[in-house]
Amino acid sequence: MMGFENQGSDEAQLYASREELESLVLDDDDDNNNSGNGNGSGSNPLFRSNGGANGDDSQYHHHPLSPSFAEISTTEDDDPLLSSPSGYKNPTSFNSFLEPPSYADAVFRSFDGDRGKQINGDGVVSSSSPSSSSDYLKISVTDPQKEQDLNNSLVPGGNSFVTYLITTWTNLPEFNGTEFSVRRRFKDVVTLSDRLSESYRGYFIPLRPDKSVVESQVMQKQEFVEQRRIGLEKYLRKLAAHPVIRRSEELRAFLQVQGKLPLLKTTDVASRMIDGAVKLPKQLFGESVVSAAVDPDEVVQPAKGGRDLLRMFKELRQSVTNDWGGTKPPVVEEDKEFLEKRKKLQDFEQELTNVSQQAESLVKAQQDMGETLGQLGLAFVKLTKFESEEAKFNSQKVRAADMKNVATSAVKASRLYRELNAQTVRHLDKLHEYLGVMLTVNNAYSDRSNALLTVQTLLSELSNLSFRIEKLEAAASKVFGGDRSRVKKIEELKETMRVTDEAKNRAVREYERIKENNKMELERLDKERHDDFFSMLKGFVVNQAGYAEKMATVWATVANETSGYAKSS
């Protein structure tokens, strides 16, 4: 991955062009401000407009600013480096010239061979691409539009929302087609996210972007919409990058089905609570056999508030027993390997947070350095102009020339720092990304704990039921001639126990399934983490080295040119 070496020739060209641009900075501000963008290999517009140079190729390799010494003492008026004082007159235009966005984009982006990824940040989010390189699933989110919600508005014409155009390009077989678009709103994304969480318990599912609290007020602002668009795009791309989830039916439906999203809507919390409150008394007083038992179908989901109030109470009681009760729960998390890994990941997360913070400070310090270097350069440019205007003595002219070299180099170094920083941010952003990944891991572990709790609860219930049956049987046997009511009760309990047993089996299967998912995902995470962080470190290091070398070159030139002043003692 020695991208740096291969880019040598590119860079020489770009570097020389930058030198030219810098000299333009100090010569004529006026015309060539934005021509920096078009630095193709053939055209040299910069050369032609630079006073003395006439597209002479030798200029490429010769530092254009170095001959100042000789030139200045003889023909001050003709020297292109000192002429056009108009360029200096306005220091603020200076500053704006140094920030041309087009130029910054045109410069080579990084040394670490990541260019393909950087230039068109489409599709691929993490450095590890999906398993088979010929499969692709590219998504883009564009064109936010405001629409009216005609159905539910209490205020006529009041309830508006934003939809986004979601375009997909793919060659995966489960999609019918290679390119298609749908319009979705944020609520649809929430639905998608919730359904995925249910179907893929135990997986490290990427987190969806936040809901905003003050939605309707903020929604008018363009910035908010743009931010959300970016967030949605990132989220969908992460889903597309996950080897299992990208093949999910939920995602496919979201991306492809026109019109209304065919996924079960997430009912809001309030109505679920009401639902559950209505059911609770019946459940508590055991009105019917079946409703007293846990519905086997429901055990494959965690107890949600609302409908499953009773179940929640039971599981809560169970977890309290687990924590505070004297006896060990019937089934525990035994997988030592899992526990170790989890602890390790927790430590990792903590240290990662710390590194992420220090990385931010580092980026800020680099930025400040670049800024101050730039300001120093500008101050010296001002001084140069000042000293060369009406210079009375030769020593002044010499001094002005020296100053100009230093000023130019400082400005160059300032630019280099700014570019370095842009790259550094890009690399170290991986740290922030992984903090997000840690959250998804925690969610997956929660899935596992919840499933385990469900199993434990059911096992407790089973043993409870069995105990009651025993007691009843013992009491019934004492009554001579049979005890019809007790016998009936016993049969009811036995039926409940049968249903509960079935539920328990399903819960155990679900738990095992989630455990398996966890394991798979952990392996996947380890590999991706390994690759991602190595690539981050390498990118960071190569970047630092590359830019430092460039800066060394810039300063070595000045050091050489001023070596005549070196102290002899």
Added chain:
Amino acid sequence: MITTQRSPNGGSGLHSPRSPSSQPPFLSVSVTDPAKMGNGVQAYISYKVITKTNFPEYQGSEKIVIRRYSDFVWLRDRLFEKYKGIFIPPLPEKNTVEKFRFSAEFIEMRRQALDTFVNRIALHHELQQSDDLRTFLQADEQTMERARSQDTGIFKKKPSDLMQIFWGVQSKVTDVVLGKEKPVEESNPEYEKFKKYISELEDNLAEAQKHAYRLVKRHRELGQSLADFGKAIKLLGACEGNALGTAFSEVGAKSEMLSIKLQREAHHLLMNFEEPLKDYVRAVQSIKGTIAERANAFRQQCELAETIKLKEIDLNKLRLMRSEKMLDAEHEYEELKSQGEEATKRFDTIVRLMNEEIVRFQDQRTQELGRAFHEFAKGQARLANAIADAWRSLIPKLDSLSVS
């Protein structure tokens, strides 16, 4: 430590016939060994001043004395008073912030500035002959202290300020008497340009120096953040454990190493780039003092000329009247005339000296600034190379770790 030589060849260039040896005359001074003296509020720093010379006026070829900052101030004030027209080398500022007064860095900066100060005087063909310089370099501590305390009051103030006040009062009175309101100034366009140049130069230089100082700070900050980053990443590596963990640790260690280099460069930048710039600013400010002196001398000359003219008118009146007061008036007139000649001579000397000084100043500044630039560029190149080498050396290791 800079050695000064009056002339390269042994015999013919000598000004002093008394020099017995065939060696050319030299006066070499160094200010070293700062040491904290005393306690509490009275505490101060003393410096060793070592003089090596073969000037006949000096006792012996080598002398070491102990001096403190206020002794240097005394020397400067005396020179400023006696050698009007010459740009007296500037002194570092008196630091009033208690916290930094005894910080190692501040002491070193001051020592360096004081050393430069004395050497510039020793190098100057006129100033090196000064009696006060000799006293400063040779007198024992009691004599020095006595000399210093004698000059309390009148010379505690900056001489140029004082002169302004003194002559300001005088000239105000004279102006009112003569019916003039505006103070007199030279009408020399070249000189006007020079004054304007000096004023603008000070502003521009001060700005550059400000940014240079900030740059020093930035180096320190970057160094600190690299150290913190390195430490954090090492901890991350420790909890990771495997090849990735080693990679993290390596990167962390390099960061910490580079942080040290940055701190070192910050110091180098401070002493060899920022300080010379500050010195330049001080020198320009000192020139302003000389400009003020010249203005005073000019005003003196003008006023005396006016007074003489008036006196002449008076005298002629008295002559016509054949008054007895005529003799006294003639006497006064003659005195005034000789005073006027002296004032003119003083002014002319200042102008002549200043013209020489300006040339010398420009040359010297180009040299010194050039050196500062050289050190700056050298330091930055050195730092950048160290950073590049450190990171480059890590790449093969990272490559091998990533596949292990």
